[in-house]
Amino acid sequence: MRFGFGARPAGAACFLSWLVTTGCNPGRSDASSRGTDSDGAAPSQASEGATTGAPGTSTGDATTIATTTATGDLAPEVALTPVEPCESHAAEADCDAAGCIWFATERVADRATCALEPAGVCATASASTGDGDYDSAFYKKIGEVVHVRRVGRKASDFPGPEHPAGWTECGLGTDDPPECACVCAAGRCPGDVALALLDACASPRPCVDSPGGESDACLYQALAAAAAASLRVSTLTGDRNVDDRVFLRGDGTATWMRSTCDTRDHSCRDRKWELPRLCNLRDRAAFTACAQDSSDPQCRDVAGWFVDCKLAPATCP
Structure with a gap:
């Protein structure tokens, strides 16, 4: 018996679809695990030799594991721990290995004397004041520590405009932490x-x-x-x-x-x-x-x- 292309039985369609995708489970959708690119469109096809949707692979958002049951059907995927953000890396080597950016920062060890001690933080992206002579500082509280990144010629012994993206500049608001009083802020230095x-x-x-x-x-x-x-x-x-x-x-x-x-x-x-x-x-x-x-x-x-x-x-x- 022959069938036209417009009337292929559901079983045959399922079998062919299973060969080119990960299966033909009517209740499963891969859209949420694939995600979209920055333009909102579906990402491009995997390069030659790559396997998409294979058991044990990572989508970038979470690692999933697919197992085969005794009947040959795919069991539901089990989502593991999501990928941690860059700030979770406390060591420079781990930060670099994750493709993040390591910044030398400081913390105020003694507010009474404004003594600073070295610290460090792993960030996703870098930002810049655009002016290496602009003296200021940027801060963010990570855990229980307020990290300070000084920028500019007078503000830092290693002058430069770079600081972690998304951090807050000292001296521009009313909610500055006490640490901002110990460093240059918005062009004004304590000394x-x-x-x-x-x-x-x-x-x-x-x-x-x-x-x-x-x-x-x-x-x-x-x-x-x-x-x-x-x-x-x-x-x-x-x-x-x-x-x-x-x-x-x-x-x-x-x-x-x-x-x-x-x-x-x-x-x-x-x-x-x-x-x-x-x-x-x-x-x-x-x-x-x-x-x-x-x-x-x-x-x-x-x-x-x-x-x-x-x-x-x-x-x-």
Whole structure:
């Protein structure tokens, strides 16, 4: 008996369809497991030699296993654990192996001192500020840790514009975590803000008009005096340039800020000021002795002027 193509029996159609697909189970649909491409259309056919829908293969969304029953029919597929996102990888090697992007990040180890410690995060994609000189930071809370990615020349020791895609920039909203106060945010860096505030206090600068500029003798005399004053010291050692700003408070303490740069990499064109420290001054007699004889190396060492320094907010004397 012959049949026309328009009237093929259901059994024959089922048999032929089973040969070219995965089976002829009327209640099964492969549409959800295949998915679609980015345009919403069905993905292209598998390359030559590839097997589509074979038992034990992965669709990209979940791994499925198909088994054959005693009657020869395919048993229902069992969905296993879905593929985990990139952020689930805690090691750089695992991140790279998964085809993701590993970013060096930081976490604030101590909010009181803004001490940062290295961290790292695995991300799906990269984003950019488009400007390697734009100083800011991007953050995201992963688990219980707020990860911070600093970008820009002053914001990071390894400047660059790249950060994980989808992260939030510090300084642009009202919901910033406390960690954002410890890093540059939206073009404003904590050290710059603190220095501008201290300069606005307009403390006297007793050495600015001294012969030869702010001479050593004048600096030591101001340190020995019990009066508020603003002092500036610049030191060049080889290619390393150090600027110190000392704001004497008139009560035996001083607010100290420092900036270090290297003339070889042009970092001195836009100084990176450290956060202000509140320090106790050494005994006044030591400064009086330095004013009379500055040959002692400790006299010129600004760090040696203080004891018991700690990070503290910038305030006027």
